[in-house]
Amino acid sequence: MTVLMSSINTLRHPMSMNILNKNTLTSLPSSQKRSLMGFVKNALGLDPSPSPDDPTPENRFHPWDQSPSPDLRERAARIRTLAKCPVTKKEINYTCPLSGIPTHHSREAWEADKDYHQSKRYEILKKVNIYEHDLRSGRPFPEFDFPLDQIHDRVVNLTNWDLFFYTRNFYSMDTEFQLAAVTKMLSYPMTIGSILHQFSPYSLNPKGPITLEGLKSLAALRYSLYPFQRKSNISLKLHDRPMRIFILGARAEAQLPGHVWKQLQFLFPDQTFEIHFIGTECLLNNEKNKYIKSAIPVVKKIDETMKLIYHSDYFHVYHEAQDFVPYDPYLDVFFTFHPGFAAPETSDLWMGDTMKALLETKCAIFTTGFNKQDITNDVEIVKARYGKEMDTLMDPIKNSYGSTKWELNDMNPQEIFQFNMYVAGFRGKRYHTIKR
Known part of the structure; x- marks a missing residue:
């Protein structure tokens, strides 16, 4: 603040912008330079006139x-x-x-x-x-220039999108258009990250949605995610493999480029990840624009800390073949993004062998919905059919990292929704040992 006020004071003198450029700005990081110059220009009304290509509701509206x-x-x-x-x-x-x-x-x-x-x-x-x-306007999209590694002395704030963007030093997104484009893309990795992170916005019942069983599952996962915060590092070698994030019924999330998923790894710099996309629509042939099947997993290596792995069949097929065993609640977690457990057209696919296999893993499972009714229906049908075999980890709640972009259903254009608007969690029941 002292630097900012002294810089504004120099503007009272001739050649003040030159003084500001040569002296003050050279000592600041580029992000602070942009913020400082933006503040000064706004204060003095020096911003250029808006370009006719800048998005507004008026110039983006066409039947x-x-x-x-x-x-x-x-x-x-x-x-x-x-x-x-x-x-x-x-x-x-x-x-x-x-x-x-x-x-x-x-x-x-x-x-x-x-x-x-x-x-x-x-x-x-x-x-x-x-x-x-x-x-589709062809405008520049500087908001897609995502930041890289987090500076070690800066803490990420995961309370909401605005604070996350600010503390991660994203491009300043001042319009609803920029937020819509970026939040739709980042909603998938950030939904995962916000649940697993030690500074998660979701707290324990009764103030928050996390149940006691949910806290146990998250504590196990965070034990692996933050190895250097343990009181003892004796067990560091007990889990000598990457953390696996299984995304079942993967569709749009499987098409996201690697640098988008890399934003998840930046939240956990001490951990390596394998993201497993599972489902018949996870592998897209871009040239033919159709989904394909592969007898073997397709692996895309982002870098030494992250791999994206595509499995083009149903989860229960791989589970029965024991392709993923052994499962480890410290290193394995499952996500289903608006799966439609209760939807008439998809319920049979989910609620039979696939759900049984999911619960048998005993690992945490988190799911999202398009709206409150959607997530409620999905949670209720799982409870109705498998209530005695499952524990609730997270009560349904509005997702802090749902997409802000509005969508519509082409089969019913008055049905409007946002991706990942609500989130909930459960897992297969872990029975306690009984002494006889």
């Missing part, structure tokens, strides 16, 4: 059926083909003028939909519209 993006014109056509009007139950032929997205059969049906207008659902649909156009 999808008239979009400059072929992708969104095709998506509008897909909605018209797949979705039904909520009022008439007929095909959708009318584009809402407020959101720019096809939503109803006709203008008359649109006007008659009182719930749509009273809930102002069109406001969120408009956000969906402008976010999608921004991603």
Whole structure:
């Protein structure tokens, strides 16, 4: 603060910007230079006029059926083909003028939909519209220039996105467009990191969602994640392998580039990781744009501390073949991102052999949902079918690292959601030894 005030005082004198540049700025790290110069320019009104290419709700809004993006014109056509009007139950032929997205059969049906207008659902649909156009706008995306290793004398604050970005020295994201683009991408690794980290925003019951059994599982994982904080390092060699993070039903998260997943490892610099993506949609052939199967795991090595490994079949197949044994609750953890345990179209795939295999590992399992109802349904169906065989680790709660980007379901364009909005946790019950 002293440096900042002295720098502002120099602006009262001639050639003050030269003095500031030559003297003060040379002694500061680049990130502080940007912050200091930004503060000074804002204070004096020296910022240049906004570029017409800078994203705003006005210049990013286009009706999808008239979009400059072929992708969104095709998506509008897909909605018209797949979705039904909520009022008439007929095909959708009318584009809402407020959101720019096809939503109803006709203008008359649109006007008659009182719930749509009273809930102002069109406001969120408009956000969906402008976010999608921004991603296709061709503007520079400096927010994707992610930071590298954390400075050792700076502590990461995981309370929320804003404090995380600030303490990790991310590019300053001042608009909803930048936040939407980055949080959707980082939501997957940061959901994992925020749960496992010693400074997790989730605390123990009754103030937080973590149960006593959850604390036991997290304590075991953190024992491995922070080896140099142990009172004794005698057991350092007991776990001589990377920590394995299994992501079941992997889809979009399996397509994230390595530098995005590397942000997870930067939170735990003393640990190495293997991230195992498991599922029939985890391995995408980009040239043919279709999912493929591989008889052997496909390995992508990011560096010496992280590998991404793709397994293109269901988890219970590998579990029955004992490909991953032995499981270790100190070094293995499972995640399922909005799996749809209770969804009619996917419930049978999850709630049979796969769920039995998951619970048999006795390792922590965390799952996310698109909204509160989604996560509640998923947790309840697991409890209903396997209640006597499982322990709750984390009660359903809003995810501090859910995506801020709004999405919609093409089969029902009024169904809007955000990725990883809620999170919960459970594991197979660990029975205590009984003396006889």
